[in-house]
Amino acid sequence: xGTAMHMPRSSSTPRKKSIxxxxxxxxxxVAKHQTYGALLVLLAAxxxxxxxxxxxxxxxxxxxxxxxxxxxxxxxxxxxxxxxAAGLPFAALLVTIVIVEFGAMHGKQSRTMSxxxxxxxxxxxxxxxxxxxxxxxxTKPVASRFRxxxxxxxxxxxxxLGAADVGKQLDIYKDxxxxxxxxxxxxxxxFPSGHSSNTLSTCW
Numbered sequence: 001x002g003t004a005m006h007m008p009r010s011s012s013t014p015r016k017k018s019i020x021x022x023x024x025x026x027x028x029x030v031a032k033h034q035t036y037g038a039l040l041v042l043l044a045a046x047x048x049x050x051x052x053x054x055x056x057x058x059x060x061x062x063x064x065x066x067x068x069x070x071x072x073x074x075x076x077x078x079x080x081x082x083x084x085a086a087g088l089p090f091a092a093l094l095v096t097i098v099i100v101e102f103g104a105m106h107g108k109q110s111r112t113m114s115x116x117x118x119x120x121x122x123x124x125x126x127x128x129x130x131x132x133x134x135x136x137x138x139t140k141p142v143a144s145r146f147r148x149x150x151x152x153x154x155x156x157x158x159x160x161l162g163a164a165d166v167g168k169q170l171d172i173y174k175d176x177x178x179x180x181x182x183x184x185x186x187x188x189x190x191f192p193s194g195h196s197s198n199t200l201s202t203c204w
Contacts, residue, residue: 026112033116038127045130052137058144058188063176065168067151074152078195085195086129097121132201136194145191153187 101114101121147153154176170176176184 024111025115029112030116030119034120034123038124042127042130045127045134048134049130049137052134052141056138056141058141058185060172061144061146063146063150063170063172065151065165065170070146070148070150072148072152074149080195082195082198086198089199090125090129093122093125129198129201132197133194136192136197139192140189140194143191144188147187147190150187153184 097118101118105114154170172184172188
Protein backbone atom coordinates (compact mmCIF):
# COMPACT_ATOMS: atom_id res chain seq x y z
CA UNK A 1 0.00 0.00 0.00
CA GLY A 2 1.36 3.37 -0.96
CA THR A 3 1.60 6.17 1.57
CA ALA A 4 -0.89 8.95 0.97
CA MET A 5 0.68 12.22 0.00
CA HIS A 6 -0.44 15.33 1.91
CA MET A 7 0.22 18.85 0.76
CA PRO A 8 1.96 20.93 3.46
CA ARG A 9 -0.14 23.65 5.00
CA SER A 10 0.92 27.19 4.39
CA SER A 11 1.99 28.99 7.55
CA SER A 12 1.32 32.39 6.07
CA THR A 13 -1.76 34.35 7.19
CA PRO A 14 -4.40 34.68 4.50
CA ARG A 15 -4.45 38.11 2.93
CA LYS A 16 -7.41 40.33 3.56
CA LYS A 17 -9.25 41.15 0.43
CA SER A 18 -9.07 44.77 -0.61
CA ILE A 19 -12.32 46.68 -0.52
CA UNK A 20 -12.63 47.92 -4.05
CA UNK A 21 -15.54 49.99 -5.16
CA UNK A 22 -16.07 51.96 -8.31
CA UNK A 23 -13.14 52.79 -10.57
CA UNK A 24 -10.89 50.15 -8.98
CA UNK A 25 -9.98 52.16 -5.87
CA UNK A 26 -8.72 50.26 -2.80
CA UNK A 27 -10.79 52.06 -0.16
CA UNK A 28 -9.20 50.12 2.70
CA UNK A 29 -5.84 51.58 1.75
CA VAL A 30 -7.33 55.04 1.30
CA ALA A 31 -8.86 54.93 4.80
CA LYS A 32 -5.69 53.52 6.35
CA HIS A 33 -3.47 56.37 5.18
CA GLN A 34 -5.53 59.32 6.46
CA THR A 35 -4.50 61.51 9.40
CA TYR A 36 -7.30 60.87 11.88
CA GLY A 37 -5.51 62.66 14.73
CA ALA A 38 -6.27 65.91 12.92
CA LEU A 39 -9.94 65.35 13.75
CA LEU A 40 -9.14 66.30 17.35
CA VAL A 41 -7.55 69.52 16.15
CA LEU A 42 -10.62 70.20 14.00
CA LEU A 43 -13.00 69.65 16.94
CA ALA A 44 -10.89 71.82 19.28
CA ALA A 45 -10.79 74.61 16.69
CA UNK A 46 -14.57 74.42 16.23
CA UNK A 47 -15.08 74.67 20.02
CA UNK A 48 -12.78 77.72 20.31
CA UNK A 49 -14.52 79.39 17.37
CA UNK A 50 -17.98 78.82 18.83
CA UNK A 51 -17.12 80.07 22.32
CA UNK A 52 -15.23 83.12 21.04
CA UNK A 53 -17.91 84.12 18.54
CA UNK A 54 -21.05 83.59 20.61
CA UNK A 55 -20.01 83.94 24.26
CA UNK A 56 -16.88 86.11 24.57
CA UNK A 57 -17.71 89.77 25.23
CA UNK A 58 -15.30 92.17 23.43
CA UNK A 59 -13.00 94.11 25.75
CA UNK A 60 -14.01 97.69 26.51
CA UNK A 61 -11.97 100.46 24.92
CA UNK A 62 -12.34 104.28 24.69
CA UNK A 63 -15.03 105.47 22.28
CA UNK A 64 -15.08 109.10 21.13
CA UNK A 65 -18.00 110.84 19.42
CA UNK A 66 -17.35 111.85 15.81
CA UNK A 67 -14.07 109.89 15.63
CA UNK A 68 -13.40 110.14 11.85
CA UNK A 69 -11.88 106.64 11.69
CA UNK A 70 -15.17 105.04 12.76
CA UNK A 71 -17.66 107.55 11.29
CA UNK A 72 -18.31 105.88 7.93
CA UNK A 73 -21.90 105.09 6.86
CA UNK A 74 -23.24 101.78 8.08
CA UNK A 75 -22.60 99.03 5.52
CA UNK A 76 -25.55 96.64 5.58
CA UNK A 77 -23.83 94.16 3.28
CA UNK A 78 -20.20 93.09 2.97
CA UNK A 79 -18.45 94.10 -0.23
CA UNK A 80 -17.29 90.49 -0.48
CA UNK A 81 -19.59 88.07 1.41
CA UNK A 82 -17.80 85.69 3.78
CA UNK A 83 -19.22 82.70 1.87
CA UNK A 84 -17.41 83.88 -1.27
CA ALA A 85 -14.23 84.84 0.58
CA ALA A 86 -13.91 81.30 1.95
CA GLY A 87 -15.76 79.35 -0.75
CA LEU A 88 -13.87 80.57 -3.82
CA PRO A 89 -10.40 79.57 -2.47
CA PHE A 90 -11.80 76.13 -1.55
CA ALA A 91 -13.21 75.77 -5.07
CA ALA A 92 -9.79 76.72 -6.49
CA LEU A 93 -8.20 74.15 -4.17
CA LEU A 94 -10.52 71.41 -5.42
CA VAL A 95 -9.77 72.28 -9.05
CA THR A 96 -6.03 72.22 -8.30
CA ILE A 97 -6.28 68.81 -6.58
CA VAL A 98 -8.18 67.34 -9.51
CA ILE A 99 -5.70 68.73 -12.06
CA VAL A 100 -2.62 67.55 -10.14
CA GLU A 101 -3.74 64.18 -8.76
CA PHE A 102 -5.94 63.00 -11.62
CA GLY A 103 -4.34 64.90 -14.48
CA ALA A 104 -0.62 65.54 -14.07
CA MET A 105 -0.10 62.35 -12.01
CA HIS A 106 -2.21 60.15 -14.28
CA GLY A 107 -0.20 57.05 -15.18
CA LYS A 108 2.55 57.90 -12.67
CA GLN A 109 0.71 56.51 -9.64
CA SER A 110 -2.24 54.23 -9.00
CA ARG A 111 -5.76 55.55 -8.86
CA THR A 112 -5.89 54.53 -5.20
CA MET A 113 -2.89 56.74 -4.41
CA SER A 114 -4.45 59.65 -6.27
CA UNK A 115 -7.70 59.39 -4.29
CA UNK A 116 -5.74 58.93 -1.06
CA UNK A 117 -3.63 62.04 -1.69
CA UNK A 118 -6.63 64.11 -2.83
CA UNK A 119 -8.63 63.37 0.34
CA UNK A 120 -5.59 63.97 2.55
CA UNK A 121 -4.74 67.34 1.00
CA UNK A 122 -8.34 68.57 1.15
CA UNK A 123 -8.84 67.41 4.75
CA UNK A 124 -5.61 69.04 5.95
CA UNK A 125 -6.60 72.27 4.18
CA UNK A 126 -9.92 72.11 6.03
CA UNK A 127 -8.10 71.63 9.36
CA UNK A 128 -5.79 74.56 8.58
CA UNK A 129 -8.80 76.73 7.73
CA UNK A 130 -10.48 75.77 11.03
CA UNK A 131 -7.37 76.59 13.07
CA UNK A 132 -6.95 80.01 11.43
CA UNK A 133 -10.67 80.71 11.95
CA UNK A 134 -10.35 79.77 15.63
CA UNK A 135 -7.33 82.04 16.14
CA UNK A 136 -9.09 84.88 14.32
CA UNK A 137 -12.31 84.58 16.33
CA UNK A 138 -10.41 84.25 19.62
CA THR A 139 -8.37 87.40 18.86
CA LYS A 140 -11.29 89.62 17.79
CA PRO A 141 -12.88 90.14 21.24
CA VAL A 142 -9.43 90.65 22.82
CA ALA A 143 -8.36 93.29 20.29
CA SER A 144 -11.90 94.79 20.33
CA ARG A 145 -11.16 97.10 17.42
CA PHE A 146 -14.08 99.16 16.11
CA ARG A 147 -15.29 98.77 12.55
CA UNK A 148 -15.21 101.92 10.35
CA UNK A 149 -19.02 102.24 10.61
CA UNK A 150 -19.26 101.74 14.38
CA UNK A 151 -20.66 105.20 15.23
CA UNK A 152 -23.35 104.72 12.59
CA UNK A 153 -24.38 101.54 14.39
CA UNK A 154 -24.66 103.58 17.60
CA UNK A 155 -26.80 106.23 15.88
CA UNK A 156 -29.02 103.40 14.73
CA UNK A 157 -29.69 102.85 18.45
CA UNK A 158 -31.34 106.31 18.71
CA UNK A 159 -28.13 107.90 19.97
CA UNK A 160 -28.44 111.66 19.32
CA LEU A 161 -25.16 113.48 18.78
CA GLY A 162 -24.72 117.17 18.05
CA ALA A 163 -21.87 119.58 17.36
CA ALA A 164 -21.42 120.10 21.09
CA ASP A 165 -20.66 116.40 21.49
CA VAL A 166 -17.47 116.39 19.38
CA GLY A 167 -14.80 114.58 21.37
CA LYS A 168 -17.29 113.37 23.96
CA GLN A 169 -16.44 110.04 25.56
CA LEU A 170 -19.26 107.61 24.93
CA ASP A 171 -20.27 104.62 27.00
CA ILE A 172 -20.61 101.55 24.81
CA TYR A 173 -23.01 99.87 27.22
CA LYS A 174 -25.29 102.91 27.63
CA ASP A 175 -25.04 104.71 24.29
CA UNK A 176 -24.68 101.79 21.87
CA UNK A 177 -27.27 99.28 23.00
CA UNK A 178 -29.29 98.89 19.83
CA UNK A 179 -32.28 96.61 19.45
CA UNK A 180 -29.94 94.40 17.46
CA UNK A 181 -27.19 93.92 20.04
CA UNK A 182 -25.39 91.43 17.82
CA UNK A 183 -24.84 94.16 15.22
CA UNK A 184 -23.21 96.44 17.79
CA UNK A 185 -21.10 93.58 19.17
CA UNK A 186 -19.97 92.70 15.64
CA UNK A 187 -18.97 96.34 15.18
CA UNK A 188 -16.36 95.81 17.91
CA UNK A 189 -14.70 92.89 16.12
CA UNK A 190 -12.88 94.48 13.21
CA PHE A 191 -9.41 93.01 13.80
CA PRO A 192 -8.12 90.65 12.62
CA SER A 193 -10.01 90.50 9.36
CA GLY A 194 -11.85 87.21 8.99
CA HIS A 195 -12.08 87.67 5.21
CA SER A 196 -8.32 88.11 4.80
CA SER A 197 -7.14 85.45 7.23
CA ASN A 198 -9.57 82.76 6.06
CA THR A 199 -8.97 83.43 2.37
CA LEU A 200 -5.18 83.38 2.72
CA SER A 201 -5.24 80.25 4.91
CA THR A 202 -7.16 78.36 2.21
CA CYS A 203 -4.91 79.69 -0.57
CA TRP A 204 -1.80 78.67 1.38
